[in-house]
Amino acid sequence: MKEAGQLDVTAMIFDHVGDSYYWHLTDIGETSVSAPLPVLVYSKLTGWHAFSSSRFHHGHEAYEGLAIAPEGSAHAGKIIEVATGERPLFDFSVTKNVAGLLIASVLLCLMVIGAARWYKRRDVTAPAPKGFIGTVEMMVNFIYTDVIKENIPENTARYTPYLLTAFFFIFFTNLLGLIPGSANLTGNIAVTVSLALFTFVITNIFGTKAYWQEVFWNKALPAWLRPLMAVIEFISLFTKPFSLTIRLFANILAGHCALLGVLSVVFLTAVSMPGAGNYSMSVVSVLLAIFLDMLEVLVAFIQAFVFTMLSSIYISLSQAHHHE
Amino acid sequence: MSLLVPESGLFIWMLLAFGVVLFVLTKFGWPVITGMLDERARYIDEGISKAKEAGEKLERVQQETARLIQEAQSRQSQMLEDAARIRQDIISKAREEATVAAQKVLEDARRQIETEKEDALRDIRRQVGELSVEIAEKVLRHSLSTDEAQMEYVNRLLDEVEKKN
Numbered sequence: 001m002k003e004a005g006q007l008d009v010t011a012m013i014f015d016h017v018g019d020s021y022y023w024h025l026t027d028i029g030e031t032s033v034s035a036p037l038p039v040l041v042y043s044k045l046t047g048w049h050a051f052s053s054s055r056f057h058h059g060h061e062a063y064e065g066l067a068i069a070p071e072g073s074a075h076a077g078k079i080i081e082v083a084t085g086e087r088p089l090f091d092f093s094v095t096k097n098v099a100g101l102l103i104a105s106v107l108l109c110l111m112v113i114g115a116a117r118w119y120k121r122r123d124v125t126a127p128a129p130k131g132f133i134g135t136v137e138m139m140v141n142f143i144y145t146d147v148i149k150e151n152i153p154e155n156t157a158r159y160t161p162y163l164l165t166a167f168f169f170i171f172f173t174n175l176l177g178l179i180p181g182s183a184n185l186t187g188n189i190a191v192t193v194s195l196a197l198f199t200f201v202i203t204n205i206f207g208t209k210a211y212w213q214e215v216f217w218n219k220a221l222p223a224w225l226r227p228l229m230a231v232i233e234f235i236s237l238f239t240k241p242f243s244l245t246i247r248l249f250a251n252i253l254a255g256h257c258a259l260l261g262v263l264s265v266v267f268l269t270a271v272s273m274p275g276a277g278n279y280s281m282s283v284v285s286v287l288l289a290i291f292l293d294m295l296e297v298l299v300a301f302i303q304a305f306v307f308t309m310l311s312s313i314y315i316s317l318s319q320a321h322h323h324e
Numbered sequence: 325m326s327l328l329v330p331e332s333g334l335f336i337w338m339l340l341a342f343g344v345v346l347f348v349l350t351k352f353g354w355p356v357i358t359g360m361l362d363e364r365a366r367y368i369d370e371g372i373s374k375a376k377e378a379g380e381k382l383e384r385v386q387q388e389t390a391r392l393i394q395e396a397q398s399r400q401s402q403m404l405e406d407a408a409r410i411r412q413d414i415i416s417k418a419r420e421e422a423t424v425a426a427q428k429v430l431e432d433a434r435r436q437i438e439t440e441k442e443d444a445l446r447d448i449r450r451q452v453g454e455l456s457v458e459i460a461e462k463v464l465r466h467s468l469s470t471d472e473a474q475m476e477y478v479n480r481l482l483d484e485v486e487k488k489n
Contacts, residue, residue, distance in 0.1 A: 019331060091333040098337045105341045112353035119360040124367045140357050160358055161350035169345065190330035194338040198346075253327065 009268065013260045017184045017253055018077065020096045021053040021068065025181050032058065037099055041066060042090040043081055053093070100183025101191070104173050111136065112168065143167050143308060151312040152319065155206075159315050162202055166195060167308040174252060174300030178293065186303070187252035189245065196241035199311040204237070207318040214320060240314055244307060251303050255296045262288045 015024065022034040036054035043049065046065050055063040062082045069075040074085075081088055094102070115136040118129055129137055148163050149156055173185040185191050213219070215233040217226055265285035269278040468474045 014327075018327065019334065091331075092336065093333060094337075095331075095334065097334050101334075101337060101341050105345045109345055109348050109353070112349050112357075116353045116356040119356045124360065124363045128364075137357065137361070140354075141361055144358050144361060157355075161354045162346060164354050164358075165342075165346045165349050169342065188331075188334065189328060190332075190334040191338050193330045194335055194342060197339070198342065 009261065009264045012264065013257055016260055017187055017256050019183075019188065020077065021056065021079070021093060022058070023096050023099060023181075034058075037096065038094045039066075039079065040092040040094065041079060041088045042092070043088040045081060045083060097183045097185060097188055097191070100176065100185055101173075104169075104176055104185065108168060108172050111172075139168075139171075140164060143305075147305075147309055147312055151309075151316045154319060158206065159202070159312070162198065163308050163312055163315075166198070166311060167304050170195065170248065170307055171301060171304035174304060175297070177252065177256070178296055178300065184252070184256055186248055187256050189249045192245045192249040195248070195307070196244040199244060199314060200238075200241040203240075203311070203314045203318045206315075208320055210320040211318045240310075244310060248303050248307055251299060255292070255299055259289060259292045259296065262292060 021037055021039060023037060024032060024034040026033050036052045039049065039051055039053050039055075041049045043066070049064050049066060051063060055061070056068050061067070065082050066079050066088065067082050069078055069080045069085075071077075073080075075087055078087060079091055079093065080086060115129075115133045118133045128134065143164060144160060148160055152159055170186055173191075176182050177184050177186060215237065216230045218229055218233070221229055262285050266278075266282045269281040269285075273281070468477055
């Protein structure tokens with residue numbers, strides 16, 4: 001059904017939001033401009049492999065018994081073993097998302113440590129910073145004072161670094177994800193599931209006795225209800241991080257898809273109604289895309305805030321004390 | 325759908341990268357910033373309470389100053405009053421003393437005048453006595469130049485004495 005020259009919107013969107021062994025920048029005519037990335041694979045059959053993804057020649061060739069699965073197959077776009085057609089045991093390849101993750105991590109560390117250096121060289125009587133460090137401070141202050149200290153009045157120092165790191169990591173990668181051509185990190189479930197896992201572990205390893213008692217044997221409830229509630233509470237231990245995972249992932253992914261979809265109207269109308277129709281629709285679509293992009297900046301902040309807020313609430317629940 | 329299945333490779337990379345970021349920032353980043361924020365909040369709170377204290381102290385000092393000024397003023401007027409009274413006292417006392425002294429001088433003068441007058445009177449009286457005796461002597465010497473006159477005079481004197489008794 002695909003007409004010649006027509007954009008395959010679904011493929012384009014999936015290409016943008018999905019992961020890849022290349023960092024695809026743009027297409028000039030028929031040539032795709034992309035940076036190759038390192039492939040790092042452990043196969044049960046052939047052991048360790050480390051080579052540049054340029055060896056695959058954009059999926060057209062196999063290398064060392066590995067190949068990129070073609071469109072339409074079970075593992076489309078992923079590395080498979082040529083012999084079995086299955087995924088290798090471990091695929092630690094530095095994909096576009098991994099590369100984006102590493103870049104974002106390094107930038108985030110540099111930013112925060114750069115801001116921290118400003119404070120190290122000054123004492124408390126110095127006037128508050130301006131510019132970039134002032135912005136960092138404003139956000140740190142907001143999260144620290146209004147979210148962390150508000151929700152976790154006790155043992156604040158134990159949880160502050162994690163919650164601040166989570167907030168800034170999510171906010172920063174959300175913003176980076178909005179840059180055209182960059183990796184869609186927080187719209188990837190593997191990223192959000194590991195963030196939620198951090199919250200889950202940090203919440204539960206420091207859980208107080210009262211917290212576990214509320215989970216498994218809540219004395220506030222009538223005795224016959226306690227086993228039932230224990231089951232529900234036990235399940236909710238896992239639904240909490242699950243909801244964190246899905247909320248962040250789905251919000252960012254949906255935002256990206258909507259934005260890409262709106263932008264592809266430009267190319268779709270170019271084929272279906274050339275001329276004035278296309279121009280007017282293009283204007284509408286670009287205006288809408290600008291609006292959505294701004295909305296996404298807002299969402300970038302809100303989702304980072306919500307994740308941090310909920311994490312701090314889960315942590316505060318785990319710090320329950322008996323009120324006798 | 326591949327979008328809903330977490331990729332194990334990315335998952336492990338993410339755990340690793342986020343873990344390292346968390347470690348690095350916990351060690352070198354956040355505590356410095358939050359420490360400063362806490363310290364600044366404390367510093368500002370302290371500043372506010374200090375400013376309040378200073379304001380109260382200033383007010384106390386102002387009240388104290390006003391009180392001192394008032395006290396000084398009242399003491400000054402008291403002193404002026406005292407000085408006026410003392411001056412008045414001194415003047416009136418001096419006047420009194422002067423009066424007394426003048427009186428005394430007058431008294432003395434009068435007494436002296438009195439004494440001298442008496443002396444003079446006494447002198448005059450003596451001189452008058454002496455003169456009269458002299459005169460009488462001369463008169464007698466003249467009139468009693470004869471024996472009969474002498475006799476007659478004695479008789480008259482005797483008569484006079486008789487009459488008197």
